[in-house]
Amino acid sequence: MTTDIPLAMLIELHETMLKMRLAEERLADALLAGEIRCPVHLYTGEEAVATGVCAHLNEGDYVLGTHRSHGHYLAKGGSLKAMMAEIYGKVTGCAQGRGGSMHLVDPKLRAFATPIVGATIATAVGIALASSMRGDGAVSVAFFGDGATDEGRFYECLNLAALYKLPVLFVCENNFYSTHLPMEARQPADNIYQRAEMFALPGVRVDGNDVCAVYRVAGEAVQHARNGGGPALLECRTYRWRGHVGPHYDLDKGLRSPEELAAWQARCPVKRLEQTLLAEGVLTNDDLTSIHWRIEQEVDQAIAFAKSSPLPEAGDLLKYVYNDEQGR
Amino acid sequence: MREISYGRALNEATRQLMEHDERVFVVGQGVISPWYVGMTTEGLLDRFGSRRVIDTPVSEDSVTGMAVGAAIAGMRPILVHPRMDFALLAMDQLINQAANWHYMSGGQVTVSLTVRLIVNRGGEQAAQHSQSLQALFAHIPGLKVVMPSTPYDVKGLLVASVYDGNPVIFIDDRWLYDAVGPVPEEMYEVPIGRAVVRREGKDVTIVASSYMAAQAQRAAVRLEEIGIDAEVIDLRTVKPIDSELAIESVKKTGRLIIADGGWAACGVSAEVAALVAESDAVKDLKAPVRRLALTPAPAPMSASLEQAYYHDADDIVMAVRDLLGESEF
Numbered sequence: 001m002t003t004d005i006p007l008a009m010l011i012e013l014h015e016t017m018l019k020m021r022l023a024e025e026r027l028a029d030a031l032l033a034g035e036i037r038c039p040v041h042l043y044t045g046e047e048a049v050a051t052g053v054c055a056h057l058n059e060g061d062y063v064l065g066t067h068r069s070h071g072h073y074l075a076k077g078g079s080l081k082a083m084m085a086e087i088y089g090k091v092t093g094c095a096q097g098r099g100g101s102m103h104l105v106d107p108k109l110r111a112f113a114t115p116i117v118g119a120t121i122a123t124a125v126g127i128a129l130a131s132s133m134r135g136d137g138a139v140s141v142a143f144f145g146d147g148a149t150d151e152g153r154f155y156e157c158l159n160l161a162a163l164y165k166l167p168v169l170f171v172c173e174n175n176f177y178s179t180h181l182p183m184e185a186r187q188p189a190d191n192i193y194q195r196a197e198m199f200a201l202p203g204v205r206v207d208g209n210d211v212c213a214v215y216r217v218a219g220e221a222v223q224h225a226r227n228g229g230g231p232a233l234l235e236c237r238t239y240r241w242r243g244h245v246g247p248h249y250d251l252d253k254g255l256r257s258p259e260e261l262a263a264w265q266a267r268c269p270v271k272r273l274e275q276t277l278l279a280e281g282v283l284t285n286d287d288l289t290s291i292h293w294r295i296e297q298e299v300d301q302a303i304a305f306a307k308s309s310p311l312p313e314a315g316d317l318l319k320y321v322y323n324d325e326q327g328r
Numbered sequence: 329m330r331e332i333s334y335g336r337a338l339n340e341a342t343r344q345l346m347e348h349d350e351r352v353f354v355v356g357q358g359v360i361s362p363w364y365v366g367m368t369t370e371g372l373l374d375r376f377g378s379r380r381v382i383d384t385p386v387s388e389d390s391v392t393g394m395a396v397g398a399a400i401a402g403m404r405p406i407l408v409h410p411r412m413d414f415a416l417l418a419m420d421q422l423i424n425q426a427a428n429w430h431y432m433s434g435g436q437v438t439v440s441l442t443v444r445l446i447v448n449r450g451g452e453q454a455a456q457h458s459q460s461l462q463a464l465f466a467h468i469p470g471l472k473v474v475m476p477s478t479p480y481d482v483k484g485l486l487v488a489s490v491y492d493g494n495p496v497i498f499i500d501d502r503w504l505y506d507a508v509g510p511v512p513e514e515m516y517e518v519p520i521g522r523a524v525v526r527r528e529g530k531d532v533t534i535v536a537s538s539y540m541a542a543q544a545q546r547a548a549v550r551l552e553e554i555g556i557d558a559e560v561i562d563l564r565t566v567k568p569i570d571s572e573l574a575i576e577s578v579k580k581t582g583r584l585i586i587a588d589g590g591w592a593a594c595g596v597s598a599e600v601a602a603l604v605a606e607s608d609a610v611k612d613l614k615a616p617v618r619r620l621a622l623t624p625a626p627a628p629m630s631a632s633l634e635q636a637y638y639h640d641a642d643d644i645v646m647a648v649r650d651l652l653g654e655s656e657f
């Protein structure tokens with residue numbers, strides 16, 4: 001049942017997830033066609049997490065992501081055109097072609113990402129510290145994979161955020177693999193959400209392929225942080241369909257079974273919501289077709305924009321190394 | 329002008345910055361301790377409270393990351409690592425994150441962060457409590473590295489660092505904390521990236537920074553007594569390095585000694601030597617360039633070894649006499 005979530009929100013959640021999915025399907029094609037050179041880590045299969053969490057954020061809130069952050073960027077309101085242009089290495093990209101897929105950033109939207117594992121968890125804590133000092137009411141969300149919970153900094157950050165009671169939400173996208181290495185080869189217990197207890201924080205495990213479930217849990221956690229209640233840890237259990245990096249499914253590599261992938265694909269977060277929307281009469285099949293068509297048009301335009309945009313000038317290599325403006 | 333100590337000047341600059349600007353705060357290990365960072369943060373807790381003077385758990389990596397995050401959000405943190413050696417746990421946050429954010433965001437994100445890394449050697453503290461690692465940081469595009477040697481500079485460079493708009497590695501040396509000198513009471517800036525001639529001379533150029541710059545001035549006084557007129561240049565900033573004064577000076581003296589508190593290999597002394605070698609001053613050299621840097625060994629423990637390991641004014645005097653002997657002074 002989804003009656004507790006407003007219909008307009010359900011439609012928005014669906015469109016956001018679908019935008020991620022269709023954009024990344026197109027990226028996979030472009031990668032296979034050799035149009036893109038930079039490393040691209042696709043979020044396909046995990047769309048419900050960023051979507052369900054970011055639906056509770058407003059313009060003043062911050063999102064900190066990772067190497068796999070197309071979803072976080074789009075869910076925070078990022079521009080498809082600027083994202084595609086960035087991935088194509090163009091000067092019209094969201095980071096002027098200096099970042100690529102792993103550094104999607106838009107300070108106006110307060111969306112940031114970098115690929116060193118766990119680094120941006122601390123960034124989120126620091127931004128939350130600033131919010132707490134200023135009393136500006138903003139919430140920071142750190143998205144990270146289960147691989148980041150192998151890092152000592154994850155625990156340091158839980159400790160610091162709990163100690164200073166900061167408005168930050170830790171969202172672990174547990175897709176059960178750290179590049180090629182499965183959970184059971186890295187951690188002796190399957191209990192990421194319970195690690196919040198060590199720091200006297202709330203920790204919740206949620207089906208990360210059910211956008212409504214993520215939406216509900218995140219709503220409480222964001223509100224809790226916004227009201228001065230301090231941080232919380234969400235473990236969203238999900239699955240990346242494709243390999244760690246690039247467009248391939250990598251099933252030939254012997255790292256996971258086709259059955260495992262098929263089982264998760266059967267729980268596709270986009271299709272699940274679509275079935276609910278149809279079953280509850282929120283949307284018709286015709287509605288879905290027209291939404292798909294509209295978003296595909298948008299993706300087409302973004303790709304066309306990326307392809308037709310200029311590359312950065314070689315003479316600008318030194319641009320942006322230092323900030324020349326003293327910040328008074 | 330009133331005279332105060334280096335440590336006191338650092339304290340005063342921090343206090344004035346915090347009074348002047350709500351965005352400035354102090355965070356790091358030992359910042360409310362009466363002894364951990366000398367007197368440099370003394371009294372700040374009483375004046376500004378624990379929200380702006382944050383003594384943290386021993387979590388160098390994440391505390392540094394937290395300071396980077398606060399800077400991205402528009403604050404102006406002064407992060408303190410009471411021993412530079414411990415900051416090595418935070419290299420990802422300093423080098424991968426802080427140094428790169430402005431560039432990798434196409435100029436949109438700024439990290440106005442001052443990172444105090446304190447050199448705290450001597451006293452038989454051995455290899456992991458004694459290092460001067462300025463060269464590691466000076467290698468990195470996106471970082472600035474300052475190494476003040478006087479009470480005047482330590483105050484002015486801290487103010488300049490906090491307002492720079494880039495991550496600045498601010499290396500202060502505890503061997504300088506008790507040095508006394510003239511310091512204006514009001515806030516002022518010493519520009520980052522500008523060296524200064526501490527003493528004019530015609531026979532030899534000594535380029536140094538931080539504690540070694542102070543020792544170079546002592547050495548110059550002794551050299552004068554034996555008829556050698558040394559010019560002393562204090563780099564003050566080692567990234568971006570200002571080699572202009574050194575180059576001009578070598579054109580005049582024809583002899584160059586670089587004294588650095590770190591190791592020679594790929595270090596600050598190597599950089600100065602290379603910049604002079606790449607300039608037209610190379611034609612004016614009357615003797616090979618000499619580097620006075622640490623013996624390429626970890627910092628030792630026993631006093632006898634420490635005595636041999638760390639350089640002072642005497643070593644600079646000897647190096648100069650050697651060099652002048654070589655060039656048939």
